[in-house]
Amino acid sequence: MFFTPNEISFPQDLESNLELIFNKYKSTMSEDQLTNSLQKLWPLLALEGGVSEKKSEHYSLDKKLASAYMMYYLPINCLKAALILDELWLTHGMPLSQLNVLDLGCGPATAYWGIAWWAKMRNLKLSYHGWDQSKIFTQLAYESTKHSAFQGNLSFSSEQNSISQLIRKVQPNLILFSNSIGEIAPNHEEKTNLLKQLLEQKNSPYILFIEPGTKQHSRALSNLKDHFLETSPLLPCLSRRPCGALTIASDWCHEEVYIQFPKWIEDLGKKINMKKSAMIFSYLLYGKHSNPLLDGSSRVVSQRLERKGQWECRICTEKGKEFIRVQKSKINEKTDFFPKLGRGDIWLKYTAQEKGDLVEKTLWESQQKSLFEIR
Numbered sequence: 530m531f532f533t534p535n536e537i538s539f540p541q542d543l544e545s546n547l548e549l550i551f552n553k554y555k556s557t558m559s560e561d562q563l564t565n566s567l568q569k570l571w572p573l574l575a576l577e578g579g580v581s582e583k584k585s586e587h588y589s590l591d592k593k594l595a596s597a598y599m600m601y602y603l604p605i606n607c608l609k610a611a612l613i614l615d616e617l618w619l620t621h622g623m624p625l626s627q628l629n630v631l632d633l634g635c636g637p638a639t640a641y642w643g644i645a646w647w648a649k650m651r652n653l654k655l656s657y658h659g660w661d662q663s664k665i666f667t668q669l670a671y672e673s674t675k676h677s678a679f680q681g682n683l684s685f686s687s688e689q690n691s692i693s694q695l696i697r698k699v700q701p702n703l704i705l706f707s708n709s710i711g712e713i714a715p716n717h718e719e720k721t722n723l724l725k726q727l728l729e730q731k732n733s734p735y736i737l738f739i740e741p742g743t744k745q746h747s748r749a750l751s752n753l754k755d756h757f758l759e760t761s762p763l764l765p766c767l768s769r770r771p772c773g774a775l776t777i778a779s780d781w782c783h784e785e786v787y788i789q790f791p792k793w794i795e796d797l798g799k800k801i802n803m804k805k806s807a808m809i810f811s812y813l814l815y816g817k818h819s820n821p822l823l824d825g826s827s828r829v830v831s832q833r834l835e836r837k838g839q840w841e842c843r844i845c846t847e848k849g850k851e852f853i854r855v856q857k858s859k860i861n862e863k864t865d866f867f868p869k870l871g872r873g874d875i876w877l878k879y880t881a882q883e884k885g886d887l888v889e890k891t892l893w894e895s896q897q898k899s900l901f902e903i904r
């Protein structure tokens with residue numbers, strides 16, 4: 530979860546590099562071909578979860594659909610991993626000088642761009658291996674990252690390796706599934722088998738799953754987490770606790786980070802009737818070092834809602850999800866922060882009365898600054 534209720538800016542140097550790639554590939558197809566491909570992609574991704582009955586008909590194996598994916602979904606999704614890594618940096622620290630990433634189901638190297646930008650800003654060396662079933666995607670990944678202004682020892686492959694073979698070869702300290710676990714391991718049993726295998730890795734790499742913020746995808750991740758309750762993720766959950774959202778069938782836990790996307794992406798979105806003003810996603814991050822200071826703390830897991838003379842939010846606690854409110858008529862110096870409350874805020878301690886009336890809270894604050902500029 531990201532620590533701001535405010536909109537962030539798309540990093541300028543990243544935007545310039547992505548615009549060059551966008552323009553290069555735009556010249557390979559007509560505007561109609563691009564919009565038609567994006568209109569075909571949306572239901573395949575959003576309604577069918579990217580899983581096709583016939584493997585040979587998968588969108589990743591169609592050159593036009595794959596290029597269209599790169600031109601639109603890459604800029605939309607590329608910063609998600611970077612946001613999460615920065616959150617890890619701020620909450621737990623990251624005792625590394627080099628990031629060695631294995632990106633499984635890398636597509637056109639979507640996550641590389643955000644991670645490469647982030648690694649540069651945090652002064653980390655980067656080595657990156659992307660793997661995908663689709664040669665078309667790994668070829669696009671290779672061609673487009675050739676012009677990357679960011680550092681990185683990069684490689685891509687699409688051989689039919691097993692994940693354990695890839696891990697042995699790459700020796701990653703970060704294993705990433707960016708919008709791909711739902712396709713690589715569609716059902717719960719496949720996901721739990723995979724995570725079991727990853728958690729048994731000797732050098733305990735960070736394991737990061739990022740999924741769309743839909744109810745279906747987010748609940749699948751929460752179910753996966755709850756299957757391994759003895760192993761606490763580092764984020765977004767702050768200690769070993771069953772997911773509070775799973776107790777209500779209609780609920781789910783997801784992130785929403787407002788962002789001003791580049792104009793050329795907004796223009797393309799308008800042509801296909803898609804307006805994106807936020808990055809909406811769910812995630813799960815495992816790693817070896819926890820921050821004991823955060824154990825047992827609570828986390829704001831909703832927006833701040835305003836209605837009937839009061840502000841409200843939901844927080845995730847060790848006891849489950851709790852309703853918290855501040856009545857405007859009773860606001861005082863301990864609760865007047867509420868209008869600036871952010872999704873993801875961490876409360877080390879809090880006291881509330883019956884009906885959820887907040888008395889006070891102790892906010893956790895990082896010693897360091899986030900890399901994401903608030904607009």
Ligand SMILES: C[S@@+](CC[C@H](N)C(=O)[O-])C[C@H]1O[C@@H](n2cnc3c(N)ncnc32)[C@H](O)[C@@H]1O
Nearest residue numbers: 589634635636639661662663707708709712713
């Ligand atoms: C929705 S795309 C995500 C691409 C990229 N990671 C992103 O965030 O934009 C899912 C990717 O998973 C890949 N994929 C699906 N099943 C796979 C499998 N069994 N092995 C390797 N890659 C797979 C697809 O080819 C596709 O590139």
